[in-house]
Amino acid sequence: MDHGGARPIWAFLTGPYALFLFVLLLVPFANIAMYSLHPYSPTKVFLPELTFDNYRKIFDLYYVRLFGRTLRLGLITTAVCAVLGYPLAYCLARARPRWQAVGLFLLIMPLMVSAVIRVFGWIVILGRKGLLNQALLGLGLEPVKLLYSETAVVIGLVNIFVPFMVLPIMASIERISPSLEEAAQNLGASWYRMFGRVILPLSLPGLISGCLLVYSLSISAFVTPALMGNSRERLVGQQIYDEVLVSFNWPGAASLSLTLVLVTAALMFGALFATRRAGRREKAS
Protein backbone atom coordinates (compact mmCIF):
# COMPACT_ATOMS: atom_id res chain seq x y z
CA MET A 1 0.00 0.00 0.00
CA ASP A 2 2.74 2.39 0.92
CA HIS A 3 4.75 1.45 -2.18
CA GLY A 4 3.03 4.19 -4.17
CA GLY A 5 5.92 6.65 -3.80
CA ALA A 6 8.52 4.10 -4.78
CA ARG A 7 6.76 3.09 -7.98
CA PRO A 8 8.95 4.19 -10.85
CA ILE A 9 7.08 7.07 -12.40
CA TRP A 10 9.16 6.91 -15.57
CA ALA A 11 7.58 3.57 -16.46
CA PHE A 12 4.20 5.29 -16.69
CA LEU A 13 5.58 8.21 -18.62
CA THR A 14 7.53 6.26 -21.21
CA GLY A 15 5.51 3.04 -21.20
CA PRO A 16 2.82 3.91 -23.76
CA TYR A 17 5.30 5.00 -26.39
CA ALA A 18 7.64 2.10 -25.62
CA LEU A 19 4.75 -0.29 -26.24
CA PHE A 20 3.90 1.54 -29.45
CA LEU A 21 7.49 1.27 -30.66
CA PHE A 22 7.71 -2.37 -29.70
CA VAL A 23 4.57 -3.45 -31.54
CA LEU A 24 4.89 -1.20 -34.58
CA LEU A 25 8.64 -0.98 -35.01
CA LEU A 26 10.61 -3.73 -33.32
CA VAL A 27 8.28 -6.57 -34.25
CA PRO A 28 8.08 -5.66 -37.96
CA PHE A 29 11.79 -5.00 -37.87
CA ALA A 30 12.47 -8.50 -36.57
CA ASN A 31 10.16 -9.79 -39.25
CA ILE A 32 12.15 -8.01 -41.96
CA ALA A 33 15.38 -9.30 -40.49
CA MET A 34 13.91 -12.79 -40.70
CA TYR A 35 12.88 -12.30 -44.39
CA SER A 36 16.34 -11.11 -45.28
CA LEU A 37 17.88 -14.42 -44.24
CA HIS A 38 15.70 -16.57 -46.54
CA PRO A 39 16.14 -17.12 -50.30
CA TYR A 40 13.84 -15.45 -52.82
CA SER A 41 11.23 -17.51 -54.60
CA PRO A 42 9.06 -16.26 -57.49
CA THR A 43 6.06 -18.24 -56.23
CA LYS A 44 6.20 -18.01 -52.45
CA VAL A 45 7.07 -15.11 -50.14
CA PHE A 46 10.33 -16.91 -49.31
CA LEU A 47 11.81 -20.40 -49.08
CA PRO A 48 12.29 -21.99 -45.67
CA GLU A 49 16.08 -22.54 -45.74
CA LEU A 50 18.53 -19.93 -44.31
CA THR A 51 21.03 -18.05 -46.50
CA PHE A 52 23.26 -14.95 -46.65
CA ASP A 53 22.83 -14.65 -50.43
CA ASN A 54 20.64 -11.55 -50.09
CA TYR A 55 23.47 -9.73 -48.37
CA ARG A 56 26.17 -11.11 -50.66
CA LYS A 57 24.20 -9.65 -53.58
CA ILE A 58 24.65 -6.15 -52.16
CA PHE A 59 28.34 -6.32 -53.06
CA ASP A 60 27.41 -6.65 -56.77
CA LEU A 61 28.48 -3.59 -58.75
CA TYR A 62 24.86 -2.52 -59.33
CA TYR A 63 24.05 -2.38 -55.65
CA VAL A 64 27.40 -0.90 -54.62
CA ARG A 65 26.73 1.90 -57.09
CA LEU A 66 23.18 2.22 -55.81
CA PHE A 67 24.40 2.72 -52.25
CA GLY A 68 27.26 4.94 -53.36
CA ARG A 69 24.87 7.21 -55.27
CA THR A 70 22.46 7.34 -52.34
CA LEU A 71 25.13 8.18 -49.78
CA ARG A 72 26.72 10.75 -52.10
CA LEU A 73 23.41 12.52 -52.78
CA GLY A 74 22.73 12.44 -49.05
CA LEU A 75 26.08 14.09 -48.44
CA ILE A 76 25.48 16.81 -51.06
CA THR A 77 21.97 17.47 -49.75
CA THR A 78 23.28 17.72 -46.19
CA ALA A 79 26.07 20.08 -47.21
CA VAL A 80 23.72 22.37 -49.15
CA CYS A 81 21.24 22.36 -46.26
CA ALA A 82 24.02 23.26 -43.82
CA VAL A 83 25.33 26.10 -45.97
CA LEU A 84 21.85 27.53 -46.56
CA GLY A 85 20.51 26.70 -43.12
CA TYR A 86 23.27 27.91 -40.80
CA PRO A 87 23.00 31.66 -41.54
CA LEU A 88 19.22 31.37 -41.37
CA ALA A 89 19.48 29.61 -38.01
CA TYR A 90 21.76 32.36 -36.70
CA CYS A 91 19.38 35.12 -37.77
CA LEU A 92 16.37 33.32 -36.31
CA ALA A 93 18.19 32.62 -33.04
CA ARG A 94 19.15 36.27 -32.65
CA ALA A 95 15.87 37.74 -33.95
CA ARG A 96 13.41 39.47 -31.67
CA PRO A 97 10.68 37.09 -30.44
CA ARG A 98 8.05 38.41 -32.85
CA TRP A 99 10.28 38.09 -35.92
CA GLN A 100 11.46 34.72 -34.74
CA ALA A 101 7.86 33.48 -34.64
CA VAL A 102 7.21 34.77 -38.16
CA GLY A 103 10.47 33.25 -39.41
CA LEU A 104 9.77 29.89 -37.85
CA PHE A 105 6.31 29.83 -39.38
CA LEU A 106 7.73 30.54 -42.84
CA LEU A 107 10.43 27.93 -42.29
CA ILE A 108 7.99 25.20 -41.30
CA MET A 109 5.40 26.07 -43.93
CA PRO A 110 6.86 23.91 -46.73
CA LEU A 111 6.47 20.90 -44.43
CA MET A 112 2.72 21.49 -44.30
CA VAL A 113 2.40 20.92 -48.05
CA SER A 114 2.12 17.30 -49.15
CA ALA A 115 5.27 15.90 -50.72
CA VAL A 116 3.55 15.10 -54.01
CA ILE A 117 2.14 18.62 -54.43
CA ARG A 118 5.49 20.15 -53.61
CA VAL A 119 7.25 17.96 -56.16
CA PHE A 120 4.73 18.91 -58.83
CA GLY A 121 5.44 22.52 -58.00
CA TRP A 122 9.11 21.90 -58.72
CA ILE A 123 8.23 20.13 -61.96
CA VAL A 124 6.36 23.26 -63.06
CA ILE A 125 9.44 25.35 -62.30
CA LEU A 126 12.24 23.06 -63.46
CA GLY A 127 10.52 21.26 -66.38
CA ARG A 128 11.70 21.46 -69.97
CA LYS A 129 9.24 24.28 -70.66
CA GLY A 130 9.06 25.31 -67.03
CA LEU A 131 9.29 28.75 -65.51
CA LEU A 132 13.06 28.61 -65.14
CA ASN A 133 13.72 27.77 -68.78
CA GLN A 134 11.23 30.33 -70.00
CA ALA A 135 13.01 32.92 -67.92
CA LEU A 136 16.38 31.83 -69.34
CA LEU A 137 14.98 31.95 -72.88
CA GLY A 138 13.53 35.37 -72.16
CA LEU A 139 17.00 36.55 -71.17
CA GLY A 140 18.41 35.10 -74.38
CA LEU A 141 20.20 32.25 -72.60
CA GLU A 142 20.34 28.51 -73.34
CA PRO A 143 17.66 26.47 -71.54
CA VAL A 144 18.94 23.89 -69.07
CA LYS A 145 17.83 20.33 -68.55
CA LEU A 146 17.40 20.13 -64.80
CA LEU A 147 14.37 17.95 -64.16
CA TYR A 148 14.97 14.19 -63.86
CA SER A 149 18.58 14.65 -62.83
CA GLU A 150 20.56 14.37 -59.58
CA THR A 151 20.54 18.16 -59.33
CA ALA A 152 16.75 18.17 -59.34
CA VAL A 153 16.70 15.54 -56.60
CA VAL A 154 19.08 17.62 -54.48
CA ILE A 155 16.96 20.76 -55.03
CA GLY A 156 13.82 18.88 -54.04
CA LEU A 157 15.40 17.31 -50.97
CA VAL A 158 17.00 20.54 -49.78
CA ASN A 159 13.62 22.22 -50.09
CA ILE A 160 12.05 19.79 -47.62
CA PHE A 161 14.97 19.22 -45.28
CA VAL A 162 16.28 22.74 -44.57
CA PRO A 163 13.97 23.07 -41.51
CA PHE A 164 15.48 19.93 -40.01
CA MET A 165 18.89 21.56 -40.32
CA VAL A 166 17.82 24.98 -39.07
CA LEU A 167 15.92 23.97 -35.93
CA PRO A 168 18.70 22.16 -34.00
CA ILE A 169 21.30 24.78 -35.01
CA MET A 170 18.98 27.57 -33.94
CA ALA A 171 18.38 25.88 -30.59
CA SER A 172 22.11 25.63 -29.89
CA ILE A 173 22.82 29.23 -30.97
CA GLU A 174 20.01 30.48 -28.74
CA ARG A 175 21.84 28.94 -25.80
CA ILE A 176 24.96 31.03 -26.54
CA SER A 177 24.72 34.29 -24.61
CA PRO A 178 24.92 37.35 -26.88
CA SER A 179 27.37 38.81 -24.37
CA LEU A 180 29.92 36.21 -25.55
CA GLU A 181 29.75 37.82 -28.99
CA GLU A 182 30.26 41.24 -27.48
CA ALA A 183 33.10 40.00 -25.28
CA ALA A 184 34.91 38.58 -28.31
CA GLN A 185 34.50 41.83 -30.22
CA ASN A 186 35.62 43.83 -27.20
CA LEU A 187 38.77 41.69 -27.13
CA GLY A 188 39.50 42.66 -30.71
CA ALA A 189 37.70 40.12 -32.87
CA SER A 190 35.95 41.36 -35.99
CA TRP A 191 32.48 39.90 -36.46
CA TYR A 192 33.76 37.13 -38.74
CA ARG A 193 36.58 36.11 -36.43
CA MET A 194 34.20 36.21 -33.47
CA PHE A 195 31.90 33.93 -35.43
CA GLY A 196 34.64 31.46 -36.26
CA ARG A 197 36.07 31.34 -32.76
CA VAL A 198 32.96 31.56 -30.60
CA ILE A 199 29.64 30.92 -32.34
CA LEU A 200 30.73 28.14 -34.67
CA PRO A 201 32.51 25.96 -32.07
CA LEU A 202 29.76 26.48 -29.51
CA SER A 203 26.99 25.62 -31.96
CA LEU A 204 28.77 22.57 -33.36
CA PRO A 205 26.55 20.09 -31.46
CA GLY A 206 23.48 21.65 -33.11
CA LEU A 207 25.14 21.57 -36.52
CA ILE A 208 26.01 17.90 -36.08
CA SER A 209 22.47 16.96 -35.00
CA GLY A 210 21.12 18.87 -37.98
CA CYS A 211 23.47 17.11 -40.38
CA LEU A 212 22.61 13.69 -38.93
CA LEU A 213 18.90 14.37 -39.25
CA VAL A 214 19.10 15.64 -42.82
CA TYR A 215 21.51 12.91 -43.88
CA SER A 216 19.43 10.05 -42.53
CA LEU A 217 16.28 11.57 -44.00
CA SER A 218 17.94 12.11 -47.40
CA ILE A 219 19.33 8.63 -47.83
CA SER A 220 15.95 7.07 -47.09
CA ALA A 221 13.95 9.57 -49.18
CA PHE A 222 11.57 8.06 -51.64
CA VAL A 223 8.93 10.35 -53.15
CA THR A 224 11.22 13.18 -54.25
CA PRO A 225 13.87 10.99 -55.97
CA ALA A 226 11.13 8.89 -57.57
CA LEU A 227 9.33 11.88 -59.06
CA MET A 228 12.20 14.28 -59.75
CA GLY A 229 15.09 11.91 -60.39
CA ASN A 230 16.34 10.01 -63.39
CA SER A 231 14.69 6.55 -63.38
CA ARG A 232 17.97 4.90 -64.45
CA GLU A 233 19.92 6.48 -61.59
CA ARG A 234 17.68 5.51 -58.75
CA LEU A 235 18.35 5.58 -55.02
CA VAL A 236 18.06 2.84 -52.42
CA GLY A 237 14.54 3.85 -51.41
CA GLN A 238 13.20 3.41 -54.95
CA GLN A 239 15.02 0.10 -55.32
CA ILE A 240 13.38 -1.24 -52.15
CA TYR A 241 9.99 -0.04 -53.37
CA ASP A 242 10.46 -1.81 -56.72
CA GLU A 243 11.63 -5.04 -55.15
CA VAL A 244 8.62 -5.11 -52.84
CA LEU A 245 5.89 -4.00 -55.23
CA VAL A 246 7.19 -4.72 -58.73
CA SER A 247 9.33 -7.86 -58.56
CA PHE A 248 7.88 -9.16 -55.27
CA ASN A 249 11.39 -9.96 -54.03
CA TRP A 250 10.70 -9.44 -50.33
CA PRO A 251 13.92 -11.04 -49.06
CA GLY A 252 15.92 -8.77 -51.38
CA ALA A 253 14.05 -5.69 -50.21
CA ALA A 254 14.49 -6.77 -46.60
CA SER A 255 18.27 -7.08 -46.91
CA LEU A 256 18.51 -3.65 -48.60
CA SER A 257 16.36 -2.09 -45.87
CA LEU A 258 18.42 -3.60 -43.08
CA THR A 259 21.69 -2.53 -44.68
CA LEU A 260 20.39 1.03 -45.03
CA VAL A 261 19.28 1.05 -41.40
CA LEU A 262 22.66 -0.28 -40.24
CA VAL A 263 24.61 2.28 -42.28
CA THR A 264 22.45 5.09 -40.89
CA ALA A 265 22.74 3.81 -37.33
CA ALA A 266 26.52 3.48 -37.62
CA LEU A 267 26.80 7.08 -38.86
CA MET A 268 24.49 8.34 -36.12
CA PHE A 269 26.42 6.65 -33.36
CA GLY A 270 29.73 7.80 -34.78
CA ALA A 271 28.60 11.41 -34.86
CA LEU A 272 26.90 11.26 -31.47
CA PHE A 273 30.03 9.78 -29.94
CA ALA A 274 32.11 12.55 -31.48
CA THR A 275 29.82 15.29 -30.10
CA ARG A 276 29.68 13.66 -26.69
CA ARG A 277 33.44 13.71 -26.52
CA ALA A 278 33.56 17.32 -27.63
CA GLY A 279 30.88 18.16 -25.06
CA ARG A 280 32.73 16.41 -22.28
CA ARG A 281 35.93 18.23 -23.09
CA GLU A 282 34.01 21.49 -22.86
CA LYS A 283 32.28 20.89 -19.54
CA ALA A 284 34.97 18.66 -18.08
CA SER A 285 34.66 17.31 -14.56
Place this chain on the structure above:
Amino acid sequence: MPPSIELEVRALTKRYSPQVSVGPISFEVQEGEFFSLLGPSGCGKTTTLRCIAGFETLTEGSIRLHGERLDDKPPHRRDVGLVFQNYALFPHLTVFDNVAFGLRLRRLGKAEIGDRVSRVLQLVDLAGMATRFPAQLSGGQQQRVAIARSLVLEPRILMFDEPLSNLDFKLRIQMREELRNLQRRLGKTSIYVTHDQTEALALSDRIAVLSHGRIEQIGTPAEIYEHPASAFVAEFIGSSNMLRGRIVERSEAGTIVATATGLRLHCRPEPEGEVETAEVSILLRPERILVEAPGGRAMPGQNRVSARIADVTYLGEDLHLSLDLVGGERLRASVKNSNAARGWAPSQSVELVVDAADLRLLRR
Protein backbone atom coordinates in the same frame (compact mmCIF):
# COMPACT_ATOMS: atom_id res chain seq x y z
CA MET B 1 50.27 70.29 -14.43
CA PRO B 2 46.71 68.99 -14.33
CA PRO B 3 46.31 65.29 -15.10
CA SER B 4 45.43 64.74 -18.73
CA ILE B 5 41.97 63.78 -19.88
CA GLU B 6 41.78 60.16 -20.96
CA LEU B 7 38.14 59.93 -22.02
CA GLU B 8 35.81 62.72 -22.96
CA VAL B 9 32.10 62.09 -23.41
CA ARG B 10 30.35 65.10 -24.89
CA ALA B 11 26.56 65.43 -25.11
CA LEU B 12 26.14 61.70 -25.60
CA THR B 13 22.55 61.07 -26.66
CA LYS B 14 20.91 57.79 -27.51
CA ARG B 15 17.31 57.83 -28.64
CA TYR B 16 15.58 54.46 -28.67
CA SER B 17 12.18 55.93 -29.51
CA PRO B 18 10.58 59.37 -29.20
CA GLN B 19 9.63 58.47 -25.61
CA VAL B 20 12.73 56.57 -24.55
CA SER B 21 16.08 58.28 -24.69
CA VAL B 22 19.29 58.73 -22.75
CA GLY B 23 21.28 61.93 -22.48
CA PRO B 24 22.62 64.36 -23.25
CA ILE B 25 25.38 63.12 -20.97
CA SER B 26 28.79 64.79 -20.71
CA PHE B 27 31.72 63.90 -18.51
CA GLU B 28 35.47 63.59 -18.55
CA VAL B 29 37.61 60.87 -17.04
CA GLN B 30 41.16 61.74 -16.00
CA GLU B 31 44.08 59.46 -16.61
CA GLY B 32 44.39 56.83 -13.88
CA GLU B 33 41.07 57.77 -12.35
CA PHE B 34 38.46 55.36 -11.05
CA PHE B 35 35.21 56.85 -12.31
CA SER B 36 31.78 55.41 -11.49
CA LEU B 37 28.45 55.78 -13.21
CA LEU B 38 25.88 55.30 -10.47
CA GLY B 39 22.13 55.20 -10.75
CA PRO B 40 19.01 53.08 -10.52
CA SER B 41 18.18 50.66 -13.32
CA GLY B 42 17.06 52.42 -16.47
CA CYS B 43 19.01 55.58 -15.71
CA GLY B 44 21.23 55.21 -18.78
CA LYS B 45 24.45 54.11 -17.14
CA THR B 46 24.70 50.82 -19.05
CA THR B 47 23.72 52.53 -22.30
CA THR B 48 26.57 55.00 -21.77
CA LEU B 49 29.00 52.15 -21.16
CA ARG B 50 27.79 50.26 -24.23
CA CYS B 51 28.19 53.41 -26.32
CA ILE B 52 31.80 53.71 -25.20
CA ALA B 53 32.39 50.01 -25.94
CA GLY B 54 30.75 50.41 -29.35
CA PHE B 55 27.81 48.07 -28.90
CA GLU B 56 25.38 50.96 -29.27
CA THR B 57 25.65 53.82 -31.73
CA LEU B 58 25.16 57.37 -30.54
CA THR B 59 22.24 59.35 -31.88
CA GLU B 60 24.15 62.55 -31.11
CA GLY B 61 27.31 63.64 -29.35
CA SER B 62 30.84 62.37 -29.36
CA ILE B 63 33.25 60.20 -27.41
CA ARG B 64 36.97 60.90 -27.53
CA LEU B 65 39.79 58.77 -26.20
CA HIS B 66 42.93 60.87 -25.74
CA GLY B 67 41.45 63.44 -28.06
CA GLU B 68 40.85 60.89 -30.78
CA ARG B 69 37.31 60.27 -31.97
CA LEU B 70 36.14 56.89 -30.67
CA ASP B 71 32.48 56.69 -31.62
CA ASP B 72 33.00 56.00 -35.33
CA LYS B 73 35.27 52.99 -34.76
CA PRO B 74 33.90 49.42 -34.77
CA PRO B 75 33.81 47.76 -31.32
CA HIS B 76 36.83 45.55 -32.02
CA ARG B 77 39.14 48.53 -32.73
CA ARG B 78 38.39 50.63 -29.67
CA ASP B 79 41.06 49.56 -27.21
CA VAL B 80 38.69 49.79 -24.24
CA GLY B 81 38.39 46.65 -22.13
CA LEU B 82 34.98 45.65 -20.81
CA VAL B 83 34.30 43.26 -17.93
CA PHE B 84 30.77 41.95 -18.31
CA GLN B 85 28.21 41.50 -15.60
CA ASN B 86 27.89 37.78 -16.27
CA TYR B 87 31.67 37.60 -17.03
CA ALA B 88 30.96 36.28 -20.59
CA LEU B 89 33.81 33.78 -20.41
CA PHE B 90 34.06 31.42 -23.38
CA PRO B 91 32.81 28.09 -22.02
CA HIS B 92 34.65 26.02 -24.64
CA LEU B 93 38.06 27.49 -23.80
CA THR B 94 40.32 26.98 -20.78
CA VAL B 95 41.28 29.82 -18.50
CA PHE B 96 44.54 30.14 -20.43
CA ASP B 97 42.79 30.23 -23.80
CA ASN B 98 40.21 32.69 -22.53
CA VAL B 99 42.93 35.07 -21.44
CA ALA B 100 44.97 34.44 -24.58
CA PHE B 101 41.94 35.10 -26.83
CA GLY B 102 42.73 38.74 -27.54
CA LEU B 103 46.50 38.18 -27.79
CA ARG B 104 45.99 35.47 -30.43
CA LEU B 105 43.80 37.84 -32.44
CA ARG B 106 46.73 40.25 -32.42
CA ARG B 107 48.91 37.48 -33.87
CA LEU B 108 51.58 37.63 -31.18
CA GLY B 109 54.21 34.93 -30.89
CA LYS B 110 53.52 31.83 -28.86
CA ALA B 111 56.23 32.60 -26.30
CA GLU B 112 55.03 36.16 -25.75
CA ILE B 113 51.43 35.01 -25.35
CA GLY B 114 52.42 32.39 -22.79
CA ASP B 115 54.48 34.96 -20.96
CA ARG B 116 51.84 37.67 -20.79
CA VAL B 117 49.04 35.25 -19.89
CA SER B 118 50.94 33.71 -17.01
CA ARG B 119 51.98 37.14 -15.75
CA VAL B 120 48.41 38.43 -15.69
CA LEU B 121 47.10 35.21 -14.14
CA GLN B 122 49.66 35.69 -11.40
CA LEU B 123 48.41 39.22 -10.94
CA VAL B 124 44.83 38.09 -10.35
CA ASP B 125 45.99 35.16 -8.23
CA LEU B 126 44.91 32.41 -10.63
CA ALA B 127 48.32 31.00 -11.54
CA GLY B 128 47.35 27.37 -10.88
CA MET B 129 44.07 27.51 -12.77
CA ALA B 130 45.27 27.93 -16.37
CA THR B 131 44.05 24.53 -17.58
CA ARG B 132 40.62 24.68 -15.97
CA PHE B 133 37.42 25.45 -17.82
CA PRO B 134 35.19 28.34 -16.68
CA ALA B 135 32.50 25.93 -15.43
CA GLN B 136 35.03 24.53 -12.96
CA LEU B 137 35.65 27.88 -11.30
CA SER B 138 33.80 29.69 -8.52
CA GLY B 139 32.05 32.99 -9.21
CA GLY B 140 34.92 35.02 -7.79
CA GLN B 141 37.48 33.12 -9.86
CA GLN B 142 35.43 33.58 -13.04
CA GLN B 143 35.29 37.26 -12.25
CA ARG B 144 39.07 37.40 -12.00
CA VAL B 145 39.47 35.54 -15.30
CA ALA B 146 37.21 38.12 -16.93
CA ILE B 147 39.36 40.92 -15.52
CA ALA B 148 42.58 39.18 -16.55
CA ARG B 149 41.23 38.64 -20.07
CA SER B 150 40.75 42.38 -20.49
CA LEU B 151 43.86 43.45 -18.56
CA VAL B 152 46.24 41.30 -20.58
CA LEU B 153 45.56 43.45 -23.65
CA GLU B 154 46.61 46.57 -21.74
CA PRO B 155 43.63 48.62 -22.89
CA ARG B 156 43.58 52.41 -22.49
CA ILE B 157 40.51 52.14 -20.28
CA LEU B 158 39.06 49.28 -18.30
CA MET B 159 35.29 49.29 -17.92
CA PHE B 160 33.19 47.26 -15.52
CA ASP B 161 29.48 46.59 -15.95
CA GLU B 162 28.08 45.77 -12.49
CA PRO B 163 30.86 43.22 -12.03
CA LEU B 164 30.06 42.28 -8.45
CA SER B 165 26.30 41.92 -8.65
CA ASN B 166 26.40 38.16 -9.24
CA LEU B 167 28.51 37.44 -6.16
CA ASP B 168 27.29 36.75 -2.64
CA PHE B 169 27.69 39.39 0.05
CA LYS B 170 31.04 38.47 1.62
CA LEU B 171 32.69 37.71 -1.69
CA ARG B 172 31.38 40.98 -3.04
CA ILE B 173 33.17 42.94 -0.33
CA GLN B 174 36.35 40.93 -0.81
CA MET B 175 36.32 41.37 -4.60
CA ARG B 176 35.57 45.05 -4.13
CA GLU B 177 38.75 45.48 -2.15
CA GLU B 178 40.78 43.37 -4.57
CA LEU B 179 39.46 45.40 -7.45
CA ARG B 180 40.38 48.64 -5.73
CA ASN B 181 43.89 47.42 -4.90
CA LEU B 182 44.44 46.15 -8.41
CA GLN B 183 43.31 49.42 -9.93
CA ARG B 184 45.49 51.45 -7.54
CA ARG B 185 48.50 49.28 -8.30
CA LEU B 186 48.11 49.42 -12.07
CA GLY B 187 46.89 53.00 -12.21
CA LYS B 188 44.56 51.97 -14.99
CA THR B 189 41.84 54.43 -15.93
CA SER B 190 38.60 52.69 -15.02
CA ILE B 191 34.91 53.26 -15.55
CA TYR B 192 32.64 51.39 -13.25
CA VAL B 193 28.89 51.02 -13.70
CA THR B 194 26.80 50.12 -10.69
CA HIS B 195 23.46 50.67 -9.00
CA ASP B 196 25.02 49.97 -5.60
CA GLN B 197 25.94 53.23 -3.87
CA THR B 198 28.18 51.49 -1.31
CA GLU B 199 30.30 50.02 -4.11
CA ALA B 200 30.54 53.36 -5.85
CA LEU B 201 31.49 55.19 -2.65
CA ALA B 202 34.08 52.58 -1.68
CA LEU B 203 35.77 52.29 -5.07
CA SER B 204 35.60 55.58 -6.88
CA ASP B 205 37.73 58.65 -7.16
CA ARG B 206 34.74 60.39 -8.67
CA ILE B 207 31.12 59.40 -9.18
CA ALA B 208 28.56 60.53 -11.71
CA VAL B 209 25.05 60.03 -10.35
CA LEU B 210 22.53 59.43 -13.14
CA SER B 211 18.78 59.55 -13.16
CA HIS B 212 16.36 59.31 -16.09
CA GLY B 213 19.14 59.50 -18.64
CA ARG B 214 20.76 62.63 -17.20
CA ILE B 215 23.69 63.30 -14.91
CA GLU B 216 22.47 64.69 -11.59
CA GLN B 217 25.87 65.34 -10.08
CA ILE B 218 29.54 64.54 -10.60
CA GLY B 219 31.89 64.60 -7.64
CA THR B 220 34.07 62.73 -5.21
CA PRO B 221 32.30 60.27 -2.89
CA ALA B 222 32.52 62.78 -0.02
CA GLU B 223 31.14 65.65 -2.13
CA ILE B 224 28.25 63.55 -3.32
CA TYR B 225 27.39 62.33 0.14
CA GLU B 226 27.93 65.57 2.04
CA HIS B 227 26.76 68.04 -0.56
CA PRO B 228 24.21 66.33 -2.77
CA ALA B 229 23.15 68.64 -5.58
CA SER B 230 19.56 67.47 -5.63
CA ALA B 231 16.99 65.65 -3.57
CA PHE B 232 17.39 62.67 -5.90
CA VAL B 233 21.10 62.37 -5.17
CA ALA B 234 20.51 62.84 -1.46
CA GLU B 235 17.95 60.08 -1.32
CA PHE B 236 19.78 57.72 -3.65
CA ILE B 237 23.11 57.92 -1.83
CA GLY B 238 22.85 56.69 1.72
CA SER B 239 19.69 57.02 3.77
CA SER B 240 18.24 60.39 4.47
CA ASN B 241 15.56 62.39 6.25
CA MET B 242 13.87 65.02 4.13
CA LEU B 243 11.84 67.82 5.67
CA ARG B 244 9.94 70.51 3.82
CA GLY B 245 10.44 74.08 4.86
CA ARG B 246 10.85 77.68 3.78
CA ILE B 247 13.71 80.06 4.39
CA VAL B 248 12.66 82.79 6.80
CA GLU B 249 15.98 84.50 7.44
CA ARG B 250 19.33 84.73 5.70
CA SER B 251 22.34 86.31 7.35
CA GLU B 252 26.10 86.07 7.70
CA ALA B 253 25.61 83.91 10.78
CA GLY B 254 23.37 81.41 9.05
CA THR B 255 20.06 80.65 7.49
CA ILE B 256 16.94 79.95 9.44
CA VAL B 257 14.35 77.63 7.99
CA ALA B 258 10.85 77.05 9.27
CA THR B 259 9.11 73.75 8.63
CA ALA B 260 5.42 73.51 7.94
CA THR B 261 4.80 72.55 11.54
CA GLY B 262 6.53 75.64 12.90
CA LEU B 263 9.90 74.11 13.76
CA ARG B 264 12.74 76.65 13.34
CA LEU B 265 16.07 75.20 12.33
CA HIS B 266 19.43 76.94 12.13
CA CYS B 267 21.49 76.04 9.10
CA ARG B 268 24.95 77.19 8.09
CA PRO B 269 25.06 80.16 5.72
CA GLU B 270 24.26 79.13 2.18
CA PRO B 271 26.83 80.04 -0.46
CA GLU B 272 25.62 82.87 -2.68
CA GLY B 273 23.05 81.80 -5.24
CA GLU B 274 23.02 78.13 -4.33
CA VAL B 275 19.41 78.03 -3.21
CA GLU B 276 17.47 81.02 -4.54
CA THR B 277 13.95 79.92 -3.77
CA ALA B 278 12.43 80.19 -0.35
CA GLU B 279 10.76 76.79 -0.58
CA VAL B 280 13.38 74.16 0.22
CA SER B 281 13.92 70.56 1.20
CA ILE B 282 16.04 70.03 4.28
CA LEU B 283 18.33 67.00 4.21
CA LEU B 284 19.45 65.43 7.45
CA ARG B 285 21.49 62.20 7.49
CA PRO B 286 20.33 59.68 10.14
CA GLU B 287 23.86 59.23 11.55
CA ARG B 288 24.20 62.98 12.14
CA ILE B 289 21.40 63.07 14.68
CA LEU B 290 22.58 62.95 18.27
CA VAL B 291 20.01 61.51 20.68
CA GLU B 292 20.22 62.78 24.26
CA ALA B 293 18.15 62.72 27.43
CA PRO B 294 15.94 65.84 27.75
CA GLY B 295 17.16 68.90 29.66
CA GLY B 296 20.37 69.79 27.85
CA ARG B 297 21.20 73.28 26.61
CA ALA B 298 21.68 74.23 22.97
CA MET B 299 25.17 75.40 22.05
CA PRO B 300 25.52 78.09 19.39
CA GLY B 301 25.36 76.54 15.91
CA GLN B 302 23.29 73.65 17.22
CA ASN B 303 19.64 72.79 16.97
CA ARG B 304 17.95 71.09 19.87
CA VAL B 305 14.57 69.49 19.22
CA SER B 306 12.26 67.50 21.47
CA ALA B 307 11.08 64.14 20.20
CA ARG B 308 9.56 60.87 21.24
CA ILE B 309 10.99 57.46 20.32
CA ALA B 310 8.44 55.61 18.21
CA ASP B 311 10.42 52.48 17.48
CA VAL B 312 13.86 50.95 17.96
CA THR B 313 15.35 48.49 15.45
CA TYR B 314 18.25 46.45 16.75
CA LEU B 315 20.88 45.81 14.06
CA GLY B 316 23.79 44.64 16.18
CA GLU B 317 26.40 47.21 15.26
CA ASP B 318 23.85 50.02 15.02
CA LEU B 319 20.45 50.92 16.38
CA HIS B 320 17.91 52.56 14.15
CA LEU B 321 15.48 54.85 15.94
CA SER B 322 12.23 56.17 14.58
CA LEU B 323 11.57 59.52 16.17
CA ASP B 324 8.37 61.56 16.22
CA LEU B 325 8.87 65.30 16.44
CA VAL B 326 6.41 67.46 18.28
CA GLY B 327 5.01 68.80 15.02
CA GLY B 328 4.33 65.30 13.74
CA GLU B 329 7.31 64.77 11.41
CA ARG B 330 9.06 61.45 11.71
CA LEU B 331 12.86 61.23 11.53
CA ARG B 332 15.12 58.23 11.37
CA ALA B 333 18.32 58.26 13.40
CA SER B 334 21.14 55.77 13.33
CA VAL B 335 23.21 55.51 16.51
CA LYS B 336 26.10 53.28 17.47
CA ASN B 337 25.22 50.41 19.75
CA SER B 338 27.09 51.80 22.76
CA ASN B 339 26.35 51.93 26.47
CA ALA B 340 24.66 55.28 26.07
CA ALA B 341 22.24 53.88 23.52
CA ARG B 342 21.32 50.76 25.40
CA GLY B 343 18.52 52.41 27.37
CA TRP B 344 16.51 53.75 24.42
CA ALA B 345 13.06 52.27 24.23
CA PRO B 346 9.81 53.20 22.49
CA SER B 347 7.66 56.03 23.90
CA GLN B 348 10.62 57.58 25.72
CA SER B 349 11.01 61.36 25.46
CA VAL B 350 14.39 62.50 24.17
CA GLU B 351 16.10 65.52 22.68
CA LEU B 352 17.76 65.52 19.28
CA VAL B 353 20.93 67.51 18.77
CA VAL B 354 21.73 68.47 15.19
CA ASP B 355 24.65 70.62 14.08
CA ALA B 356 23.70 73.50 11.82
CA ALA B 357 26.40 72.27 9.42
CA ASP B 358 24.69 68.89 9.12
CA LEU B 359 21.51 70.38 7.70
CA ARG B 360 21.64 70.76 3.95
CA LEU B 361 19.18 72.85 2.02
CA LEU B 362 18.11 71.61 -1.39
CA ARG B 363 16.05 73.20 -4.10
CA ARG B 364 12.62 71.70 -4.12
